[in-house]
Amino acid sequence: MTASDTRGAIDAVWRIESARLIAGLTRIVRDLGLAEDLAQDALVAALEQWPEAGVPDNPGAWLMAVAKRRAIDQLRRRTLLERKHEELGRELEAQREMAEADFHAAIDDDVGDDLLRLVFTACHPVLSAEARVALTLRLLGGLTTEEIARAFLVPEPTVAQRIVRAKRTLAEARVPFEVPRGEELAARLSSVLEVIYLIFNEGYTATAGDDWVRPALCQEALRLGRIVAGLVVKEPEVHGLVALMEIQASRLGARIGPSGEPVLLFDQDRGRWDQLLIRRGLAALERAEKLGGTLGPYTLQAAIAACHARAHTPAETDWERIVALYDALAQIAPSPVVELNRGVAVAILGAVA
């Protein structure tokens, strides 16, 4: 392997492992900022050692082991300091040993829960939408500050500052590293879904001339949505959002014309719609609907998108169903845009009936 091969391999490992690494470490050290620093330290160690020694067989475990060692070093240093100050000697040593034992036990726990805790923490409502988006892309997407800045067309220091401030806010508000339960779950989940859809739309509104990083946000949001859907399988709206994004993403290739001009839905060449993504979207929609209950706003929007996706030509569109879905959407999530679209659908239904 050449040096640049190794660099590429390390980037790939980081993309795959960083979220789990940070999530696992946060649970142990109870400090998101420190956890990210430890994970970064492990990454630096990999950059130093892997070009010589090669990429280890289990790179995730390797990174975790390094970060764990650093965490324990920190713990020891802190204990030593405390011992000097308070002269508690032996007692603290026993405490430290217990803490280390807990640490080893805790780090072997299921990582899925940690990842979900990280999702809910990064999307905590105490943070502004901008901060949630930046933190989510950074911690869960493994994007660099520079990539986030390029995607959102803002200067890099702005993003860096947003992330620093967000982590400080979380620490000051003493946001617990946990998955919300009961009634709180619904509100917190909608905050998570909002962040993911914001990221998706940022990519969706990008135009042909834009930096490739912007359209790539659609893929990133889809990936995040699929991850969260895999973690909270019983929440219909997560599947609704994934369905909506899969179906919208299926049109990415059709919505920009040869000279970069946007092409409206009815003028799009439906042959350019990605049938694999449509199939996946319809399957996700079915999962959402099967879970029952009143359909939420994402599921309703996905159901509307599905009506278009199923129609081979604009004339085949099931306008009656679309009007009914807009009626339902206007009830639970009224907005001028919904009213406008509903009006258009009613007019078309009247014209074709």
Place this chain on the structure above:
Amino acid sequence: MRYMIIVKGSRDSEAGVMPEEKLIAAMTTYHEELVKSGVLLDVSGLQPSSKGWRIKYSGGKRTVIDGPFTEAKELVAGYTLIQVKSKEEAMEWARRYPNPAADGKEGEIEVRQLFELDDLPPSEAVERFRKLGVGGKE
């Protein structure tokens, strides 16, 4: 970018032998990881070549040859379709693929990047192909 991880055939896959529980478990764990990472698009296993056939062309002449076919390693036994950000990420996932052969025998996978229709030079035929709505797009 989309990559297909192709599992090559083996004597067992050709004999229609169902993989042992341990191998199914390893495959399931691996694909669970893909789902958890949000990169899995599609996955399928293929039935033995004894249930398939080949058609050989010689100019305009076609000859149908019924399976099974020898040279199991040249056959495809299944595939996993993933969407990733880079070739390196595809490589990293491929590196983690469990040995698809039962009992730790010799197995083989092959990884190929999918063409996106936009990779092809514009032509009337390509446009018509796009209208079929079956090609991949990013």
